[in-house]
Structure formats: C-alpha cells, structure tokens
Amino acid sequence: MPDEAAATKGNNKVSAISGKGLRRAELILLTLLMALPVATDNAFLVDRIGRYLLLAVFGLSVDLIWGYGGMFTFGQAAFFGGAGYVVGILSTREAGILPLPLGATLAAAVIGSALLALGISYFTIARRGGLRGVEFAVVTLAVSVALERLANAGGQVTGGQNGILMTYRLGPLHQGRNFYLLAAALLVVTYLGLKHFLRSRPGLIFRGIGQNEERVELLGYDVARVKRWTFVLSGAIAGLAGSLFYLHEGIVSPAAVGVGSSTLVLLWVVLGGRGTLLGPIVGAVVLSYLTARLSGTLLDTWLVVVGVILVVVIVLIPAGIFGFLNRERPS
Amino acid sequence: MARKSRFLIGLVMALIVTACGDGGGAGTTGAVTTGVETTAAAATTGAATTGAETTSPPSDDTPIKIGIIADLTGPFTTYGNSLARSAQLAINEVNAAGGIAGRQVEVIVEDIQTDVAATVDKARKLVQSDNVDLVMGPIGSDANDAAYAEVVEGGGKLLFYTETYEGGKCNELYFSFGAVPAQQIRPLIPILQEEYGTSAMLFGADYVWPRRSFEIAKPIIEENGGTVVSELYLPLIAEDFSELVQEVRETQPDYIFALYPAVWGAALTALNDAGLLGTVGIGTIFLGDPDFAGIADLAEGSYTALPFFTVADAPGVQPFLEAYAAEFGEGEIPSGGEGVGAYNAVWLYKQAVEQAGSTDPAAVAEAMVGQTFEGPTGNVEMMPSHHLKQTINLVQAQGGEYVLVDAFEDMDPEEDCSL
Numbered sequence: 001m002p003d004e005a006a007a008t009k010g011n012n013k014v015s016a017i018s019g020k021g022l023r024r025a026e027l028i029l030l031t032l033l034m035a036l037p038v039a040t041d042n043a044f045l046v047d048r049i050g051r052y053l054l055l056a057v058f059g060l061s062v063d064l065i066w067g068y069g070g071m072f073t074f075g076q077a078a079f080f081g082g083a084g085y086v087v088g089i090l091s092t093r094e095a096g097i098l099p100l101p102l103g104a105t106l107a108a109a110v111i112g113s114a115l116l117a118l119g120i121s122y123f124t125i126a127r128r129g130g131l132r133g134v135e136f137a138v139v140t141l142a143v144s145v146a147l148e149r150l151a152n153a154g155g156q157v158t159g160g161q162n163g164i165l166m167t168y169r170l171g172p173l174h175q176g177r178n179f180y181l182l183a184a185a186l187l188v189v190t191y192l193g194l195k196h197f198l199r200s201r202p203g204l205i206f207r208g209i210g211q212n213e214e215r216v217e218l219l220g221y222d223v224a225r226v227k228r229w230t231f232v233l234s235g236a237i238a239g240l241a242g243s244l245f246y247l248h249e250g251i252v253s254p255a256a257v258g259v260g261s262s263t264l265v266l267l268w269v270v271l272g273g274r275g276t277l278l279g280p281i282v283g284a285v286v287l288s289y290l291t292a293r294l295s296g297t298l299l300d301t302w303l304v305v306v307g308v309i310l311v312v313v314i315v316l317i318p319a320g321i322f323g324f325l326n327r328e329r330p331s
Numbered sequence: 332m333a334r335k336s337r338f339l340i341g342l343v344m345a346l347i348v349t350a351c352g353d354g355g356g357a358g359t360t361g362a363v364t365t366g367v368e369t370t371a372a373a374a375t376t377g378a379a380t381t382g383a384e385t386t387s388p389p390s391d392d393t394p395i396k397i398g399i400i401a402d403l404t405g406p407f408t409t410y411g412n413s414l415a416r417s418a419q420l421a422i423n424e425v426n427a428a429g430g431i432a433g434r435q436v437e438v439i440v441e442d443i444q445t446d447v448a449a450t451v452d453k454a455r456k457l458v459q460s461d462n463v464d465l466v467m468g469p470i471g472s473d474a475n476d477a478a479y480a481e482v483v484e485g486g487g488k489l490l491f492y493t494e495t496y497e498g499g500k501c502n503e504l505y506f507s508f509g510a511v512p513a514q515q516i517r518p519l520i521p522i523l524q525e526e527y528g529t530s531a532m533l534f535g536a537d538y539v540w541p542r543r544s545f546e547i548a549k550p551i552i553e554e555n556g557g558t559v560v561s562e563l564y565l566p567l568i569a570e571d572f573s574e575l576v577q578e579v580r581e582t583q584p585d586y587i588f589a590l591y592p593a594v595w596g597a598a599l600t601a602l603n604d605a606g607l608l609g610t611v612g613i614g615t616i617f618l619g620d621p622d623f624a625g626i627a628d629l630a631e632g633s634y635t636a637l638p639f640f641t642v643a644d645a646p647g648v649q650p651f652l653e654a655y656a657a658e659f660g661e662g663e664i665p666s667g668g669e670g671v672g673a674y675n676a677v678w679l680y681k682q683a684v685e686q687a688g689s690t691d692p693a694a695v696a697e698a699m700v701g702q703t704f705e706g707p708t709g710n711v712e713m714m715p716s717h718h719l720k721q722t723i724n725l726v727q728a729q730g731g732e733y734v735l736v737d738a739f740e741d742m743d744p745e746e747d748c749s750l
C-alpha cells in the first residue's frame with residue numbers, strides 16, 4: 001500500500017473530518033466492508049463481524065459526544081444494554097398489552113434510550129454550572145452501576161442474574177450474511193449521518209464546545225441546548241444498535257448495562273482515535289476480533305497480550321490510530 | 332513521518348485482512364493424530380464395508396471434535412480451569428486408549444471470560460464454524476442459558492453441562508453431570524438438624540440457583556421434622572449484610588442453609604462481627620476445596636455437600652488427583668464438582684458413541700441414558716432425566732481443613748424430566 005500515507009497529507013488543518021486522506025480511508029474501509037461477505041464462505045465469520053459492526057455503531061455514539069464535544073462518559077452501556085432490556089422485557093413478558101410486536105419493541109428501545117439520555121441531561125447539563133469532565137463522567141458511571149444492580153435485582157421482570165432470553169428473531173435478517181448487511185447498512189448510515197451532523201450548524205457549535213466551552217458560551221450560543229440534544233442523539237444511536245445487537249445475541253444479562261461494557265467501548269474509541277469517527281469503527285472491530293481470536297488460542301494468557309497491545313498503542317500514539325494518521329504535520 | 336503512517340495503515344489493513352482470513356480455526360490443543368488411530372479406524376470400516384476402503388464414509392477416520400466453553404479468565408477462573416483441565420485429562424486418557432470407536436478426539440477450548448456475550452460468540456463458533464460433535468461447559472447458570480439456546484436449540488448439538496446447578500433443564504440434547512439440589516440437600520439436612528436443631532434459615536443470593544434449591548429444600552426439611560423460620564435473599568454481591576444479621580437475631584434459627592457463593596466470606600465476616608457465628612450451624616452446597624481454602628477460619632464447623640473433595644475416600648480419588656497434578660502442575664486440584672463431572676462426561680460420551688455406532692447427536696443422546704461408569708468418586712449412571720446419579724460427599728470444616736463425614740453413593744438427581 002504505497003499511497004495511503006501520502007493521501008493523508010495536507011489533510012485536516014481545518015478539521016479532522018475532511019480532506020482527501022479521509023476520503024481514501026473511507027473508501028478502503030467501505031471496500032473491506034463490502035468485500036468481506038463476498039470473500040468468504042464462512043457464514044459464522046460474517047455473522048461474527050456483523051456483530052462487531054453493531055459494536056462499532058455503539059463506538060460511534062461515544063465518539064460523537066466524547067470525541068467531538070468533550071463529554072467523557074463512563075455509562076454509555078446504559079443506552080446500549082438498556083435497549084436490549086427494553087426489547088427483552090416488552091417482547092417476552094405476557095401481561096396486559098405485552099408482548100408488543102417486534103417493530104414496536106425496537107421503537108420503544110430507541111425512544112427509551114433517548115429518554116434516559118434526556119433524563120440524565122437534566123441532572124448534568126445546565127445553562128451555567130452544568131457538570132463537565134470528570135463530574136459528568138461520574139454521573140454516567142453511577143447510572144451504569146445503578147442499572148446493572150437494577151437488572152440483577154429485578155426479579156421476574158429482568159430475570160435477575162440470568163437475564164432475559166429473547167423470543168423474537170430478526171426474521172430473515174437474523175443470521176449470517178443478511179444480518180451482516182443489516183449491521184453494515186446501519187453503520188454506514190450512522191457514519192454518514194454523524195458526519196453530516198458534525199458539519200451542520202449545531203454540529204459546529206458542539207465541536208466548538210469540545211474545544212472551548214466558555215468561549216462558545218460567551219459568543220452567545222445556547223451551549224446547554226446543543227449539548228443536551230447531542231447527548232440524546234448519542235443515546236438513541238446506542239439504543240438502536242443495542243436493540244439489534246441483543247436481539248441477535250438472543251440473551252441480555254446484567255453485564256450488558258454495566259461498567260465493564262461501558263469501559264470497553266471507551267477502549268475502542270481510544271485505540272482507534274477519538275474525534276475521528278472512522279477510528280472507533282476500526283477500534284471496535286479490531287479489538288473485538290483480537291479478543292475473540294486470542295481467547296481461543298492463548299486461553300488464559302490472552303488478556304495480558306491484549307493489554308500489552310493496548311498499552312503499546314496508547315503510549316506510542318496517544319491520539320489513536322486515526323488520530324495519528326490525521327495529525328497536524330509541517331507541510 | 333510518512334513512512335510511519337504508512338506502516339500504521341499497513342498494520343490496520345493487516346489486522347483486518349487477518350480477520351477476514353480465517354475466523355474458523357483456533358484453540359486446538361492436544362490430540363495429535365497418530366498412526367494407531369488410523370489402523371483402528373481402518374479395521375472398523377473394513378469390517379463394515381467388507382474391504383472396500385474407498386467407499387467408507389470420510390467421517391470414520393477424522394477426529395471426533397469436542398468443544399469446551401470454559402471461563403478461563405474472570406471471576407469463575409477456578410471453576411473454568413477445573414472444567415477444561417479435567418475434560419482434557421479424560422480426553423488424553425481416551426486418546427491414549429485408542430480414542431472413541433477408533434477415532435481420536437480433538438479438543439477445542441474457548442475462553443468465555445465469565446461473560447454471557449462471549450459465551451454466545453464462542454458457542455456459535457464451535458457449533459457453526461468448527462462443527463464440533465459435542466459442546467461441554469460452561470460454568471455460570473446465565474452462561475448455561477445462553478449456551479443452551481445456541482448449542483441445543485439453535486445448533487442441534489449435544490451440550491454437556493458439568494457444573495453444580497439448580498436443575499430443571501430438560502431437552503433431548505442436554506445432559507447434566509454436576510450435582511443438582513436434591514442430591515446435595517438430602518445428605519446435608521439430617522446432619523445439620525441432628526447437630527444443631529430443627530429450625531432452619533434459608534439464606535441465598537437472589538437468583539435462580541438458590542431460589543430453586545430452597546424450593547426443593549423445604550419439603551426435605553419438613554420430612555426430617557424441621558421448620559423453616561426464615562428465608563432471605565440478598566443481591567449476588569451484597570455490600571451490606573445488616574439485613575442478614577438482623578434476620579438471624581430476630582428468628583434465631585438453629586442452622587443456616589446457605590447458597591451465597593459469590594462473596595460468602597463477606598457474609599460470614601458480617602455474622603462473625605455480630606458475634607453470631609458460633610451460635611448457629613451452617614450448611615452449604617457450593618464451597619469446594621479451592622474456595623474453602625481462602626476462608627477456612629470463617630467457615631470452621633460448617634458442613635458442605637458436593638460430588639468431589641480431595642478428602643473423598645473412593646479408590647479413584649487419589650489416582651485422579653495425581654494424574655491432575657502430573658498434567659497441570661504440583662498443587663493444582665480440581666474444584667468441587669465440575670472437574671469430576673467433566674471427567675465422567677468424556678468417558679460416558681465415549682461409551683455412548685461406541686454403543687450408538689455414530690456421533691449423530693440424537694443417536695448418542697439415546698445411548699447416553701443408562702450408561703454407567705466407575706468414575707473417580709465411584710459409580711455414576713445417566714438417568715432418563717438426563718441428570719447424573721452419583722456419589723455425594725459430605726465434609727465438615729475442622730481445624731482449618733475439610734474432614735470427610737460421609738459418602739452417599741448413588742444419589743438420585745430427582746429431576747422430573749421425561750423425554
């Protein structure tokens with residue numbers, strides 16, 4: 001591959017989401033995305049990578065608020081896993097109007113995640129004196145911890161420690177190549193949508209907030225409103241990806257909304273490069289795949305190996321893979 | 332700089348390309364195919380096809396594949412290791428003795444990381460990509476639910492669960508080799524009541540294993556002339572045990588039948604701090620040797636019923652322990668139930684495949700029922716309920732060590748699963 005490095009040249013003085021290099025990286029990833037189901041007959045592998053694409057959407061939802069708006073979150077799994085629980089509860093419990101049809105459970109999961117984000121925003125985001133940095137992270141962490149406990153202690157409703165076995169399948173899209181295409185389509189649409197959003201007026205304000213919140217506020221923009229609705233958007237995206245992911249999993253259990261899951265997504269973003277959109281996609285897929293492969297070959301030592309890889313990458317290139325490729329360079 | 336970024340792009344591409352390359356293989360350990368097996372296979376197929384080797388089905392000289400989903404990292408590492416290693420030990424022995432129906436056994440171990448999502452992923456890999464003949468594991472009952480859905484319901488393959496669990500699962504392709512509540516509770520309750528008195532407190536973590544176990548325990552306690560004075564559930568990993576302390580003070584049970592596996596030491600500490608530990612008897616059905624070692628002081632005097640302890644005195648116990656230590660290192664021991672369960676499971680599978688004359692899941696399942704085997708802790712028999720009749724050992728913690736109180740042979744699982 002002789003051209004990629006040259007391609008990133010001259011990119012990104014203006015922003016991390018424009019330029020020729022970016023277009024080339026997008027093309028390469030899109031080609032890989034489309035080539036995979038054609039290149040292999042291994043339906044399991046295609047299905048497995050399809051799951052990682054949904055995780056990549058989850059990663060995008062974090063990159064949006066943390067990478068661009070500086071809203072560091074430790075509780076994103078509350079939306080991703082929470083949506084799984086909404087689908088599980090509404091589709092398996094037979095009471096009153098339940099179970100709801102599949103489409104309605106999916107809609108409820110997305111709306112539920114958005115409402116949860118909106119709820120959190122009322123405690124954390126305010127016109128003046130809203131929570132920033134670590135304070136915001138701690139609140140999101142608390143939400144994640146609380147939901148995990150609620151899931152554990154929810155008795156018949158949440159299935160306690162064992163969680164909920166899904167009764168619905170995604171019809172013809174449930175497995176293998178079709179599922180992969182569904183996940184890939186969602187990923188592409190989310191990516192393009194976020195890119196578009198970040199170039200729109202509210203998106204620009206949001207990125208400004210990430211750079212210097214006070215200055216944007218002093219310029220007279222309604223910082224709180226932009227932050228609030230971007231956070232809600234992020235929650236809804238995580239919710240949509242999560243509802244599909246857990247339907248495909250067939251089971252949702254307390255770890256889905258927990259801190260472990262909320263932390264893992266941060267690793268993908270850090271590894272790939274925050275504030276790059278493409279980075280978290282690569283981070284999610286590569287790290288998930290490495291974990292799955294190495295935990296089958298190295299058995300009990302894989303954690304050390306993955307840990308060392310992460311540390312090395314983060315120490316050598318703190319901006320992540322795509323952050324490194326996109327960095328400012330002397331012309 | 333340009334060179335560096337070129338390298339990085341190359342690296343990313345390489346990773347992705349590797350990802351595309353082969354998701355299939357992985358984790359194949361042990362079981363190197365040898366000439367011995369080939370001859371044996373040829374002999375069998377030769378007899379069947381009267382000399383026409385070329386027409387013999389290809390499956391006859393390929394290895395039989397056993398997939399193991401075990402928690403080799405995370406909170407269940409102790410049990411996951413015990414499961415994977417004991418199965419490996421039995422598979423090594425089976426291979427050394429000529430394999431199953433002349434075919435060598437290949438084992439594929441996957442770490443499920445004490446994680447349900449990883450369990451789903453690895454179960455799918457073994458079933459869809461590796462196309463194994465049998466899946467063994469996992470440990471947690473949540474992971475068991477997930478594996479059951481993927482392997483049995485989704486994949487149409489055999490699932491051998493070897494952990495102590497609440498029972499109640501019933502499917503043609505599902506077999507349980509660990510202890511189920513009735514087997515452990517029947518030996519435990521009489522000795523608790525004899526030593527401490529008849530009023531019982533049931534204390535458990537709030538999930539399906541304790542809850543179902545207590546439902547099974549209640550009639551057994553009553554049959555033995557006891558009464559349940561209290562039933563308390565706390566979260567799986569509670570931080571505050573004041574409710575437990577208060578409940579014990581108020582109801583003053585003679586003994587506590589406890590099923591609180593995750594942080595049992597913390598619960599005992601709370602009782603100890605409140606000065607209650609000496610005043611009440613304690614019986615459990617989960618504290619195997621490795622777990623006991625960490626809290627031996629606090630557990631002093633308590634009774635535990637499980638299939639396996641290192642102090643069990645069946646003739647097979649010492650050879651099993653020696654073989655285990657020889658293979659996996661001095662001081663390594665299998666824990667309370669899943670180890671011996673996995674060991675028995677492999678040998679019973681061998682017998683069933685040889686009797687069925689095929690690895691077809693339905694045929695093997697039919698042949699499994701009624702199989703008996705002289706395992707490390709004594710005779711075991713697969714019941715029509717697909718749960719295992721086996722020996723349960725009862726121990727008491729005395730002076731920081733487990734002391735064998737009694738061995739209860741041929742304990743019936745009492746599961747009503749009619750297939």
